[in-house]
Amino acid sequence: MNLARTLPAARARRIRWPSATPYLLVGPAFLLLVVFGALPIVVAAGVSLTNLDIAGLGDPSKVRLVGLDNYVTLFQDPDFWASLASTAFLVLIGVPSIVGLSLLAALGLDHADNRFFRALRVFYFLPAITAIVAISLIWGYLYNSEFGLLNYLLGLVGLGPVPWLSDPFVARLSVAVVAVWRAVGLNTIIFLAALQGIPVEYREAAAIDGASAWRTTRSIVVPLLRFAILFVSITTLISWMQFFDEPFVLQKWPANATTSVSLYIYFQGFRFNEFGFASAASLVLFAIILVVTAAQLRVRRLADAA
Amino acid sequence: MRRSQRIRTLAIGAALALGAVVTSFPFVWMVLSSLKPLSESRSIPPTVLPSTLTFDAYQQLFSQLDFARYLLNTLGVVALSFVGMLLVVVAGYGFAKFRFPFRDAMFMVALATMMIPAQVTMIPTFLILNGVHLVNTLLGIAAPTLVSGFTLFLARQFMTTIPDEILEAARLDGAGELRVLRSVVMPMSKPILAVLGVLTFIGGWNSFLWPLVIATDSDNYTLSVGLSLLNRQLTVNPALQMAGASVMVVPILIVFVLLQRHIVRGFALSGLK
Numbered sequence: 001m002n003l004a005r006t007l008p009a010a011r012a013r014r015i016r017w018p019s020a021t022p023y024l025l026v027g028p029a030f031l032l033l034v035v036f037g038a039l040p041i042v043v044a045a046g047v048s049l050t051n052l053d054i055a056g057l058g059d060p061s062k063v064r065l066v067g068l069d070n071y072v073t074l075f076q077d078p079d080f081w082a083s084l085a086s087t088a089f090l091v092l093i094g095v096p097s098i099v100g101l102s103l104l105a106a107l108g109l110d111h112a113d114n115r116f117f118r119a120l121r122v123f124y125f126l127p128a129i130t131a132i133v134a135i136s137l138i139w140g141y142l143y144n145s146e147f148g149l150l151n152y153l154l155g156l157v158g159l160g161p162v163p164w165l166s167d168p169f170v171a172r173l174s175v176a177v178v179a180v181w182r183a184v185g186l187n188t189i190i191f192l193a194a195l196q197g198i199p200v201e202y203r204e205a206a207a208i209d210g211a212s213a214w215r216t217t218r219s220i221v222v223p224l225l226r227f228a229i230l231f232v233s234i235t236t237l238i239s240w241m242q243f244f245d246e247p248f249v250l251q252k253w254p255a256n257a258t259t260s261v262s263l264y265i266y267f268q269g270f271r272f273n274e275f276g277f278a279s280a281a282s283l284v285l286f287a288i289i290l291v292v293t294a295a296q297l298r299v300r301r302l303a304d305a306a
Numbered sequence: 307m308r309r310s311q312r313i314r315t316l317a318i319g320a321a322l323a324l325g326a327v328v329t330s331f332p333f334v335w336m337v338l339s340s341l342k343p344l345s346e347s348r349s350i351p352p353t354v355l356p357s358t359l360t361f362d363a364y365q366q367l368f369s370q371l372d373f374a375r376y377l378l379n380t381l382g383v384v385a386l387s388f389v390g391m392l393l394v395v396v397a398g399y400g401f402a403k404f405r406f407p408f409r410d411a412m413f414m415v416a417l418a419t420m421m422i423p424a425q426v427t428m429i430p431t432f433l434i435l436n437g438v439h440l441v442n443t444l445l446g447i448a449a450p451t452l453v454s455g456f457t458l459f460l461a462r463q464f465m466t467t468i469p470d471e472i473l474e475a476a477r478l479d480g481a482g483e484l485r486v487l488r489s490v491v492m493p494m495s496k497p498i499l500a501v502l503g504v505l506t507f508i509g510g511w512n513s514f515l516w517p518l519v520i521a522t523d524s525d526n527y528t529l530s531v532g533l534s535l536l537n538r539q540l541t542v543n544p545a546l547q548m549a550g551a552s553v554m555v556v557p558i559l560i561v562f563v564l565l566q567r568h569i570v571r572g573f574a575l576s577g578l579k
Contacts, residue, residue, distance in 0.1 A: 021483050022409070025400030029393040030412055032453040037419025040430035047430065057436065108322045112315050120319075122566065123326035126333065130558055131512040133530045134551035137537055138332045141339065141544045147348045149335065185329065213314070242425045245514050249534050262425035269429045270519065278429045286426045293421055 041286065048280035054273035070280035080281065082258040090176050090260070091240045094183075098236050099229060102184045106191030107217060121192070128186035136249035139178045140165065143250075168255050175247045175259065183239070187232050194228035195221070227303060234296040238289060261285050333555065340364070340548035347545035363549035372524065373553065376532040379521075380511060382444045383528055387510035390452030391502050397453075398461025398498075399491050403473065413462070420455035424515050432519055446520045447528065451513060457502055464498035465491070500568040508558060529554050 048070055050056070056063040074080055105124060109117055127135060142149050143164035154160035164174045198221060206216040222229075243260035251259060257267045265285065269278035339347050340363055342356040367373040401413050424431075431450050432441065440446035468491065476490045492499075517528040527535075533550045536543070 022400045022404035022406040025404070025487075026397040026409075026412065029397035029453045029458060030416060032390070032393070032449075033416050033419050033455060033458070035434070036427070036431060036450045036453075037422055037455065038415065040427035040434065041422065043430035043433060044427070047433065052433075057433075105322065105325060108318045108325075111318050116319060117322070120322050120326050122562075123330045126330060126559070126562070129508050129512075129562055130333075131514065131530055131533075131554045133512075133514050133534050134336075134554040135332070137533065137547045137551045138336045140537060141547060142332065142335070144542065144544070147350050147352065147544070149352055152350060152352060181329070238423075242423045244425060248518075249537055265425065265429065266519075269432070275429055275433060282426050282429050286422065289421065289423065289426070 041283075044279040044282050044286075047276050048283055050276045052276040052279075057273075057275070066276070070277045071284075073277065074280050074284065079258050080261075080264060083261045083264040086172060086259050087241055087243070087261055090172070090179075090243065091237055093173075094176055094180055094240055095233055095236050097180050098183045098187055099232055101180070102187035102232065103191055103222075103225070103229070105184060105188040106195055107221070109188065109192055110195045121189075124185045124188050126185065127182040128189070132182065132245035133249055135182060136178060136246050139174075140250050143174055165250060171251050171255060172247075172259060175250050178246050178250070179240075179243065183236060187236070190232060191225065191228055194225055198224050227300070230296075230299060230303060234292065238292060241285065241289060241292075261288075333559075336548045336551050336555065339544055340552045342545050344543055344545050347543075347548070363543075363545040364553075366546055367549055367553065371532070372527070373529070373532060373550065375525065376527050376529045377553070379444060379447075379526060380528040380530075383448045383513065383517070384507060384510035386445065386448035387452065387506045388503075390448070391457070391506045394453055394457045394502065395461050395492075395495060395499065396487065398458055398463075399465045399487065399495075401458075401462045402465035403468070403470070416455050416458050418455070420459075424450065428515060428519050435520060441520055442522050442526055443520075444526060447513075447517050447526065448510070450516050450520075451509065457505065460502065461498060464495065468494055500565070504561065504565050504568050507561060511554075511558060 049065055049067060050063050051066050051069075052063050109121055109124070111117070145151065145161065145163065145166055148164070150164065151161040154162065163170050165171045202220055202224070203216055206220050211219070241260070242262050244262045244266070247256040247259040247263055248266075250256075253267070253271075256263050258264065261281070262285070265278050265281045268274050268281060338354065338356060341359050341361070342353070343358055343360050343362060346353060346357060401409065427450070435441050435446045435449065440449060472490060472494075473486055476486045481489065512530065513528070514530040514534070517526075517531045518534070521527050521531060529550075533547075533554060536547045536550050
């Protein structure tokens with residue numbers, strides 16, 4: 001800085017450049033973010049007040065303003081409520097399962113630091129980076145009612161057969177199992193990172209005071225992880241609201257149309273081509289996610305203050 | 307005391323190993339089944355190892371079905387995603403190392419877009435892309451995810467750690483802004499480029515929702531969309547499905563084994579944003 005001030009050439013450059021350079025640097029990325037991040041919300045809000053469908057897409061003169069009609073119809077549609085109820089149900093069983101299992105796995109992986117334990121981490125991480133479509137197909141094969149491995153194994157011990165994907169209610173659970181199986185890997189890594197951030201002294205002090213390993217985990221480690229636990233709970237909650245790929249591949253239409261709000265929106269938009277109506281549903285989903293996110297920020301602030 | 311500790315470590319290790327088997331078994335089953343003939347992949351009782359090893363299913367994917375084209379399309383989407391990554395890195399540098407009017411407001415807007423998931427924007431984004439005639443093009447498939455608030459945040463955070471003195475020194479030596487970016491900033495950004503690179507590859511390769519929505523014609527399907535259609539056929543062909551799944555999963559596994567360090571770091575960061 002000081003050097004620059006003493007050299008006239010550099011000073012000239014500093015005066016000439018800052019005007020345009022930063023905007024050229026950030027411009028393209030910022031423009032893309034606005035077009036595909038912020039603008040869609042505005043478009044959805046506008047379109048949700050119209051009757052835009054496939055005919056309107058071809059001939060704009062057919063598009064009419066319908067006020068809040070789409071929202072009224074949406075809140076009267078039992079399928080929409082079914083998709084919300086299904087999401088709530090999946091959240092209720094999915095979030096505790098994912099948080100519990102990944103915390104358990106992370107505590108175990110953190111227990112010892114040798115080559116074996118480090119190698120195990122790789123396995124836990126695999127589902128998080130593989131395509132959900134591929135994972136869904138593999139599970140669909142395991143679940144298959146004619147030649148699936150799961151019913152065969154259950155048959156060996158005299159159980160089953162379970163209608164994994166043919167019964168609508170069981171299918172919803174089967175699809176949730178795949179999502180839980182996949183999410184545990186990623187969240188284990190997050191918990192592991194948080195665990196390794198806990199100073200060794202805390203646990204050493206507890207050990208010197210004669211606390212058992214279980215007691216240390218319960219009274220020292222888990223409370224210190226409350227921020228990570230909260231974080232994982234909220235992101236998992238939001239991810240269930242976006243639940244899409246697994247039920248889309250595994251469940252057949254129309255059973256999957258009410259498995260999540262995202263699928264409901266997809267089918268309204270791209271199967272029935274009711275873009276105005278689907279936009280209204282999109283905005284409602286957005287509002288729900290905003291509320292959850294705001295609650296997260298508030299709880300986080302309370303947790304920080306405590 | 308030592309003995310009981312060793313027993314505990316052994317027990318935990320065994321439980322974790324069981325968990326690892328549950329996690330990885332579906333992938334093993336996928337690869338093994340993809341190498342079986344159709345009849346064997348549907349046989350009860352199932353065989354663990356293929357009794358006759360065959361690559362028929364793979365051959366069928368690439369000769370009878372259009373998976374060669376889907377693979378090319380997927381690689382095209384991945385390549386476009388890397389262009390998006392470069393835009394993110396450059397923008398991260400701009401946000402971190404320059405002061406300019408509206409900088410903080412612009413960055414806040416960028417961060418706010420992280421809260422808006424694709425499931426909320428799929429309908430309006432389809433309408434926007436339809437308006438500019440990008441529906442059913444590879445560019446249209448890649449466009450919505452070219453840039454993300456999260457990767458921009460990561461890039462900016464990294465760029466703030468580059469010392470101003472080095473940039474100033476380069477400018478004093480007469481380097482133009484483009485030269486500074488290419489010869490100083492980029493080489494110093496290798497760690498973040500590695501993390502963003504693997505996240506970009508995995509994201510582009512695996513993406514499903516946008517190709518599904520934007521590619522209305524089978525000529526533009528990606529692997530993920532083509533693969534999802536294998537489950538829509540009337541007679542289920544498990545060997546074929548597992549071969550298709552292997553084509554999608556195995557490259558990612560190879561990337562993972564090679565670049566494990568960067569991937570775990572990237573995902574741990576993405577979790578702790």
